[in-house]
Amino acid sequence: xxxxxxxxxxxxxxxxxxxxxxxxxxxxxxxxxxxxxxxxxxxxxxxxxxxxxxxxxxxxxxxxxxxxxxxxxxxxxxxxxxxxxxxxxxxxxxxxxxxxxxxxxxxxxxxxxxxxxxxxxxxxxxxxxxxxxxxxxxxxxxxxxxxxxxxxxxxxxxxxxxxxxxxxxxxxxxxxxxxxxxxxxxxxxxxxxxxxxxxxxxxxxxxxxxxxxxxxxxxxxxxxxxxxxxxxxxxxxxxxxxxxxxxxxxxxxxxxxxxxxxxxxxxxxxxxxxxxxxxxxxxxxxxxxxxxx
Amino acid sequence: xxxxxxxxxxxxxxxxxxxxxxxxxxxxxxxxxxxxxxxxxxxxxxxxxxxxxxxxxxxxxxxxxxxxxxxxxxxxxxxxxxxxxxxxxxxxxxxxxxxxxxxxxxxxxxxxxxxxxxxxxxxxxxxxxxxxxxxxxxxxxxxxxxxxxxxxxxxxxxxxxxxxxxxxxxxxxxxxxxxxxxxxxxxxxxxxxxxxxxxxxxxxxxxxxxxxxxxxxxxxxxxxxxxxxxxxxxxxxxxxxxxxxxxxxxxxxxxxxxxxxxxxxxxxxxxxxxxxxxxxxxxxxxxxxxxxxxxxxxxxxxxxxxxxxxxxxxxxxxxxxxxxxxxxxxxxxxxxxxxxxxxxxxxxxxxxxxxxxxxxxxxxxxxxxxxxxxxxxxxxxxxxxxxxxxxxxxxxxxxxxxxxxxxxxxxxxxxxxxxxxxxxxxxxxxxxxxxxxxxxxxxxxxxxxxxxxxxxxxxxxxxxxxxxxxxxxxxxxxxxxxx
Numbered sequence: 001x002x003x004x005x006x007x008x009x010x011x012x013x014x015x016x017x018x019x020x021x022x023x024x025x026x027x028x029x030x031x032x033x034x035x036x037x038x039x040x041x042x043x044x045x046x047x048x049x050x051x052x053x054x055x056x057x058x059x060x061x062x063x064x065x066x067x068x069x070x071x072x073x074x075x076x077x078x079x080x081x082x083x084x085x086x087x088x089x090x091x092x093x094x095x096x097x098x099x100x101x102x103x104x105x106x107x108x109x110x111x112x113x114x115x116x117x118x119x120x121x122x123x124x125x126x127x128x129x130x131x132x133x134x135x136x137x138x139x140x141x142x143x144x145x146x147x148x149x150x151x152x153x154x155x156x157x158x159x160x161x162x163x164x165x166x167x168x169x170x171x172x173x174x175x176x177x178x179x180x181x182x183x184x185x186x187x188x189x190x191x192x193x194x195x196x197x198x199x200x201x202x203x204x205x206x207x208x209x210x211x212x213x214x215x216x217x218x219x220x221x222x223x224x225x226x227x228x229x230x231x232x233x234x235x236x237x238x239x240x241x242x243x244x245x246x247x248x249x250x251x252x253x254x255x256x257x258x259x260x261x262x263x264x265x266x267x268x269x270x271x272x273x274x275x276x277x278x279x280x281x282x283x284x285x286x287x288x289x290x291x292x293x
Numbered sequence: 294x295x296x297x298x299x300x301x302x303x304x305x306x307x308x309x310x311x312x313x314x315x316x317x318x319x320x321x322x323x324x325x326x327x328x329x330x331x332x333x334x335x336x337x338x339x340x341x342x343x344x345x346x347x348x349x350x351x352x353x354x355x356x357x358x359x360x361x362x363x364x365x366x367x368x369x370x371x372x373x374x375x376x377x378x379x380x381x382x383x384x385x386x387x388x389x390x391x392x393x394x395x396x397x398x399x400x401x402x403x404x405x406x407x408x409x410x411x412x413x414x415x416x417x418x419x420x421x422x423x424x425x426x427x428x429x430x431x432x433x434x435x436x437x438x439x440x441x442x443x444x445x446x447x448x449x450x451x452x453x454x455x456x457x458x459x460x461x462x463x464x465x466x467x468x469x470x471x472x473x474x475x476x477x478x479x480x481x482x483x484x485x486x487x488x489x490x491x492x493x494x495x496x497x498x499x500x501x502x503x504x505x506x507x508x509x510x511x512x513x514x515x516x517x518x519x520x521x522x523x524x525x526x527x528x529x530x531x532x533x534x535x536x537x538x539x540x541x542x543x544x545x546x547x548x549x550x551x552x553x554x555x556x557x558x559x560x561x562x563x564x565x566x567x568x569x570x571x572x573x574x575x576x577x578x579x580x581x582x583x584x585x586x587x588x589x590x591x592x593x594x595x596x597x598x599x600x601x602x603x604x605x606x607x608x609x610x611x612x613x614x615x616x617x618x619x620x621x622x623x624x625x626x627x628x629x630x631x632x633x634x635x636x637x638x639x640x641x642x643x644x645x646x647x648x649x650x651x652x653x654x655x656x657x658x659x660x661x662x663x664x665x666x667x668x669x670x671x672x673x674x675x676x677x678x679x680x681x682x683x684x685x686x687x688x689x690x691x692x693x694x695x696x697x698x699x700x701x702x703x704x705x706x707x708x709x710x711x712x713x714x715x716x717x718x719x720x721x722x723x724x725x726x727x728x729x730x731x732x733x734x735x736x737x738x739x740x741x742x743x744x745x746x747x748x749x750x751x752x753x754x755x756x757x758x759x760x761x762x763x764x765x766x767x768x769x770x771x772x773x774x775x776x
Binding site for chain 1: 404405406448449451455459460462463472476478479480482483484485486487488489490491492494495498499538541542543544546643644645646647672675676677706710711712713714715716717718719723727730731732734735736737738739741742743744745746757758
């Protein structure tokens with residue numbers, strides 16, 4: 001199925017590869033492909049990305065990995081996007097620091113992949129999430145241009161926060177090449193306060209967040225389903241099942257297919273289409289993913 | 294977009310038309326009113342709007358934007374005018390949309406800890422409105438007694454307590470805005486996060502260049518159970534900056550960690566009669582808050598580190614009155630500088646925190662070489678500097694020296710891996726340095742992102758990125774005094 005597998009090891013190789021390739025799938029390590037909004041029902045399989053996807057070129061980011069700079073005294077790390085989160089956490093731990101991330105699935109995935117998906121953090125109420133930690137990015141645009149956004153300063157309002165637009169964009173607007181992240185001392189990392197009932201698997205995960213006033217009703221409906229519940233952010237990770245929906249809530253669902261779609265209103269859909277048209281005019285990156293939304 | 298001022302007959306006609314859309318008393322077009330709105334708190338550059346409008350509702354803002362679109366007239370939103378980079382300067386022949394009559398708090402949802410207010414609501418009023426429930430709105434820019442929610446959103450404002458609690462973007466859940474087509478749109482949701490693009494994250498901090506924000510849902514934060522405030526004085530600036538670096542490196546995140554140097558100390562002594570130890574060259578204001586046991590632990594760490602760096606005097610506030618007194622130098626420091634010189638310009642660079650000692654030395658060197666006075670007051674905990682340049686703007690040579698010194702300081706910030714702005718924005722003031730920070734490719738990407746929301750040249754034109762039509766003429770107008 002995969003005709004061409006691109007595995008760049010440097011920023012230059014990545015820029016050349018993206019410029020020269022046509023339509024392509026961009027993957028970190030492939031672990032979150034299971035959250036795809038396209039494809040046939042039930043295609044999910046963590047190691048099965050080549051079957052899950054129907055595109056001839058796959059850009060795999062896992063070799064563009066490693067820490068570029070770590071400034072423990074500033075609590076800032078610059079890391080290549082293909083770095084596995086476990087590797088980043090291990091390196092940071094050697095200097096007594098960490099990324100305060102907790103997921104019921106553990107530290108799976110790459111830094112770039114996690115940013116592209118933007119899942120909620122189990123420590124979010126106290127430590128924030130990817131959007132709060134990400135201070136800047138190096139982004140490879142579909143035509144191979146390399147653009148930088150943000151800086152190593154922990155607080156900056158210079159220009160537009162373009163990197164925020166890449167978080168949760170599922171790799172459709174640019175390829176995240178390097179990321180500047182805040183770190184936290186290990187000693188300051190709290191333990192998750194979530195409650196755990198049963199065990200969850202990545203292929204059947206469903207994440208829902210509601211208003212505080214609706215969370216008790218959601219929990220009550222989920223009592224017979226395996227789940228992890230974080231009351232501090234009103235977030236429920238559960239085995240896939242039909243749970244009630246509430247005003248203002250949202251759901252992210254594992255697996256492939258349109259059942260994972262959240263509907264957006266016309267204005268948002270228009271802005272998202274416009275973003276895709278302006279940032280990836282030839283529709284090269286992860287074709288279909290944003291159009292589906 | 295016009296590139297010259299319209300004649301007075303045209304301006305009078307615009308005022309009449311806008312008054313027929315809005316209502317009597319909601320349009321200001323006299324010479325004195327226009328002069329009152331000719332700049333924000335960045336006073337070096339000035340530009341009179343052709344007309345100032347005072348809408349009261351989102352629908353009225355929409356009607357004004359539609360009128361501007363029909364007549365191809367540029368418009369600029371403005372809150373309280375406390376912005377420090379000229380983001381609210383009117384375009385040539387432009388309409389200024391002031392939110393000063395949009396001050397209502399519209400809805401409070403205490404169980405879900407959020408509140409909806411109009412863009413002109415004053416920051417402090419939001420916290421006051423929910424104080425009875427033990428909640429507050431966390432962003433606390435020093436201008437918070439006058440600056441507005443809409444202005445805070447435009448600049449992604451910070452403040453002393455954002456070190457621990459985060460800046461405006463972390464506290465805004467959803468916006469109502471009038472887009473550049475004159476449509477009323479909602480962005481975001483009372484439940485944060487979720488699938489889809491983070492449009493809210495891009496719109497907040499876009500300095501009014503992507504539409505006019507008219508209302509917002511904001512997050513409310515519980516008041517801390519315990520607050521401890523320390524004011525420590527040091528014999529050298531380096532002792533103070535090293536204390537800051539060590540507190541951060543120890544993993545302690547105080548609620549606020551602010552520094553003031555000798556220049557500020559002199560000014561507040563003159564203004565408020567405050568007395569500091571003989572020979573003190575720097576003050577650190579440190580506040581820890583939260584769970585009482587955690588606060589006690591943080592305070593031990595903080596006091597130990599202060600002692601290690603030879604703190605001369607360490608005052609811990611015993612009650613709220615004492616806390617307010619300790620905060621005086623920080624909150625009123627820039628105002629007090631008015632006693633020292635006729636003109637004050639506050640800069641706003643950011644550097645990685647460990648570079649503070651080096652940076653302060655460089656600022657002193659720049660001030661000496663350029664022959665102007667610079668006092669320092671800043672958010673040390675996040676590396677956000679506010680060098681406060683004082684001079685006499687009646688002397689063109691001093692204005693030129695101040696502008697040059699400001700740019701030189703920002704270039705040092707970039708050399709040290711930092712940013713052009715921590716909370717004041719780019720506006721018109723820092724446009725010239727944007728390419729140095731982001732490169733051509735970075736600016737091209739930003740321009741493409743602007744076009745998602747604003748592909749025209751009427752909504753607050755020529756701010757942040759100067760590459761729209763007519764920006765050369767605008768920069769000549771705006772930066773006439775500064776260049």
